[in-house]
Amino acid sequence: MDIHGINKHIRLHHTKFGHDTHEHHHNTTVNDYASAVSEYKKTFASKKDVLEQTPDPAVRDLLLHMEQLGIETTFDRFDAQKPQCSFGLAGVCCRNCTMGPCKITPKSPRGVCGADADVIVARNLLRSVVAGVSAHGARGRESMLALKYASEGKIDIPIEGEAKILAVAGAFGLDTGNKTVKELAGEVADILLEDLSRTVPGPHKTLHAFAAKERIKTWAELDILPISPYHEVFESLHRTSTGNDGDWKNLMKQLLRSGVAFAWSSVLGSSIAMDSLFGLPNRSTSRVNTGALEKGYVNIALHGHSPILISEIVKLGRTEEFDKLAKANGALGIKFYGICCSGLSSMYRYGGVIPLSNAIGAELILGTGALDLWVADVQDVFPIIMEVANCFKTVVVTTNDSARLPGAEHYGFDHDHSNLDQVSELAGKILNRAIESFANRREVPVHIPQYEIEAEVGFSVEYINRHFGGVKPIAEALKSGKILGIVNLVGCNNPRIVYEKAVVELAEILLKNNVLILTNGCASFPLMKLGYCSVKALEQTGDGLRSFLQDLPPVWHMGECLDNARASALFKAAAEAAEADIKDMPYAFASPEWSNEKGICAALSFRLLGVNSYHCVHTPTQGSDNVTEFMKNGTKEILGSSMIVDVNHIELANHLVADLKEQRKALGWD
Numbered sequence: 296m297d298i299h300g301i302n303k304h305i306r307l308h309h310t311k312f313g314h315d316t317h318e319h320h321h322n323t324t325v326n327d328y329a330s331a332v333s334e335y336k337k338t339f340a341s342k343k344d345v346l347e348q349t350p351d352p353a354v355r356d357l358l359l360h361m362e363q364l365g366i367e368t369t370f371d372r373f374d375a376q377k378p379q380c381s382f383g384l385a386g387v388c389c390r391n392c393t394m395g396p397c398k399i400t401p402k403s404p405r406g407v408c409g410a411d412a413d414v415i416v417a418r419n420l421l422r423s424v425v426a427g428v429s430a431h432g433a434r435g436r437e438s439m440l441a442l443k444y445a446s447e448g449k450i451d452i453p454i455e456g457e458a459k460i461l462a463v464a465g466a467f468g469l470d471t472g473n474k475t476v477k478e479l480a481g482e483v484a485d486i487l488l489e490d491l492s493r494t495v496p497g498p499h500k501t502l503h504a505f506a507a508k509e510r511i512k513t514w515a516e517l518d519i520l521p522i523s524p525y526h527e528v529f530e531s532l533h534r535t536s537t538g539n540d541g542d543w544k545n546l547m548k549q550l551l552r553s554g555v556a557f558a559w560s561s562v563l564g565s566s567i568a569m570d571s572l573f574g575l576p577n578r579s580t581s582r583v584n585t586g587a588l589e590k591g592y593v594n595i596a597l598h599g600h601s602p603i604l605i606s607e608i609v610k611l612g613r614t615e616e617f618d619k620l621a622k623a624n625g626a627l628g629i630k631f632y633g634i635c636c637s638g639l640s641s642m643y644r645y646g647g648v649i650p651l652s653n654a655i656g657a658e659l660i661l662g663t664g665a666l667d668l669w670v671a672d673v674q675d676v677f678p679i680i681m682e683v684a685n686c687f688k689t690v691v692v693t694t695n696d697s698a699r700l701p702g703a704e705h706y707g708f709d710h711d712h713s714n715l716d717q718v719s720e721l722a723g724k725i726l727n728r729a730i731e732s733f734a735n736r737r738e739v740p741v742h743i744p745q746y747e748i749e750a751e752v753g754f755s756v757e758y759i760n761r762h763f764g765g766v767k768p769i770a771e772a773l774k775s776g777k778i779l780g781i782v783n784l785v786g787c788n789n790p791r792i793v794y795e796k797a798v799v800e801l802a803e804i805l806l807k808n809n810v811l812i813l814t815n816g817c818a819s820f821p822l823m824k825l826g827y828c829s830v831k832a833l834e835q836t837g838d839g840l841r842s843f844l845q846d847l848p849p850v851w852h853m854g855e856c857l858d859n860a861r862a863s864a865l866f867k868a869a870a871e872a873a874e875a876d877i878k879d880m881p882y883a884f885a886s887p888e889w890s891n892e893k894g895i896c897a898a899l900s901f902r903l904l905g906v907n908s909y910h911c912v913h914t915p916t917q918g919s920d921n922v923t924e925f926m927k928n929g930t931k932e933i934l935g936s937s938m939i940v941d942v943n944h945i946e947l948a949n950h951l952v953a954d955l956k957e958q959r960k961a962l963g964w965d
Contacts, residue, residue: 328917328919332381335384335913335942336377336378336379338791339373339790340790341370341374342358342368342371344793345370346358348796350821351795351821351825352744353585353824354794356744360742364686368659370790370794373791383915385915385918386922387412391536394407410541413919414541414542417547417550417922419915420922420926421534421546421550422531424531424553425528425531426892427561427892429528430561430674430892431561432491432528432561433673434673435491435569436492437601437603438569440715442481442483442484443485444716446481447481449715451716451718452718454476454572455573456572456574459567459575461476463483464479464482467482467504484571490559491524492524493523493526494526499556499560502560505864507870513933514555518548518552519552521560524557524561526556527549531550543922550899551899554900555903557900558899562859563863569602573602575755575757576754576755579646581648581749584823585660585743585744585747586745587632587651588651588663588665589665590665592621592626593629593730593732594665594667594668595629595668595669596634596668596670597609597634597641598638598671599634599672599698600635600674600675600855601637601695602640605694606640612726617730629730630649631647631648631649633648634651635652635676635817636675637670639752639815639816639819640854650823653788654675654676654787654788655787655789655790656788658677661680662683663743664740664742665741667732668691668729670694671700672695672698673697674893675787680700681703687739690729691703693707696708696710706724750823750828751829752854754853755854756861765872766869773873773881774873775839777840777842778810778811779809779839779881779952780811781882781883782805782810782811782882783859783862783883783884784814784818785813786817786818786889786897787818787886787890787891789888789912792887795820795888798887799821800948801947802822804948805948806835806836806837806840808955810840813851814852814853815854815857815858815862816855832849876905877905878906878936882906883907883954884897884898884901884907884909886909887910889912902930902938905934905936906936907938907939909947910938910939911941914938914940927940
């Protein structure tokens, strides 16, 4: 199906969107979006709201502590930014060339080049999406290269994911006879790298090996099968540059194509590389929240998204050599704490890495004064952490040339990864620096809110197969109604929403209605901190879900944000076991507090599967009725999914539950 086919399915009625009423349409749109944006801004949370309503008492404690010390946080800066720019919120400002910046108003409904609101909004949204594609793809490339170099003996990193490599090699159709695991790992890495960076058109091997056949057929008919993430990012930046694509519908087609590339290479390809190199997660129990911080130890925070150096730091830090060195400098030993995704991936593979906070709460954790060294690798590491770290003499170390911070010390890989073979040496330098910092910080006052709980982590399709003997029991529980539906509840946090409240209260409503929840990344932190990743949380579920799970928590923690791949794999496996298409299953994707480019991409990747997405934060499209309609409902007929946005998270949750019931009814499962 070409772009004209997509246009037909979007059902753009001429009476509303036709060129005959172009001028009138845009004047009406500008006035409408100004009103809509104004109402939307009224829903934005304040720091006062967070202090009164955040569900985690440790967050409230640390916010007040920081306020008493006169140190600003994300929530102070968000308040200071008000009122936020209406043009930015609506997506109708353009600065792609220097004839502007241009903004769409009733007085000037077109930019200098003639681009209207539809085109400007579509261009901006597409650029955000491909930023997300490149973010997961770039950090995934590091894992793919490490897997390749480890297989060739160029770097001394053990390949621990033998089972994963064998399974993926089989899916790729590789000849596994008389080949070592290292040899197969090299072949897998080469395929992943080729899919990531292909320039000569050809089949995307990872997509064709793992995506559902019905979806591949749909994407092929829509002509949105990607060449590779590298190509689609390159092409998207090209077509949104000056004097190129002026058809908003064609830009949306490229957005969908880029979303497919994100899902099957930037996410799944990167996930395969990590699991192949470091092994699959293990179901385990972890201490969670600030009460798990302990004075007297060399305390190291792991923050970001890249596992290569982080994993080596954790492994080396647990050796007798560094334990003795820490104790020789007056410490009780070395402890590791997780911020954002690097901490989560280390936690579920090695255990003992204690998750404390998502990215938005990083400043609060620094404000405890308990951290001696902060490892900042890539993504979701805000530059403000340097000022807070300096207040408490915490040493900040950056490890990647893509994410430097002024004033931080740098021990990391070169931009071309030519020193990947120095991973142990770099890890050793960082650990030595942490021990030095501990010795220099003994007089720093420490404030640790005593809130701590245990959470179960490390769920995957592989674990589920072992526990239940396959995915069929889940499909049967769905059919019988013991499980009403399955929701992937994820996403970063956004200060527009009361911090972590929407995630927690949405989860409460879902569990009461027998919805099984999968989670990962930033949204998983409040679910861990408040007990939802514990068997004890079965007390808050409906009878059906409780009777099915028995000894499992009702929220399955699947890892870091890259582990959306695990959720989509479970969606696919359960749909196949139920003999239904993914788009027809009672599934949903929810990211109520999403805040960045990767968040748009994550929602888009599930929308492409035919799964509805649910949010409390609008995409910046309100300046274009056409693009807004496309994002919300335009993919319903062509993909089977819609985007539902409601700033009231309670109403959003109830809407989600009602939609799951409708999907069940359509399947005849009531």
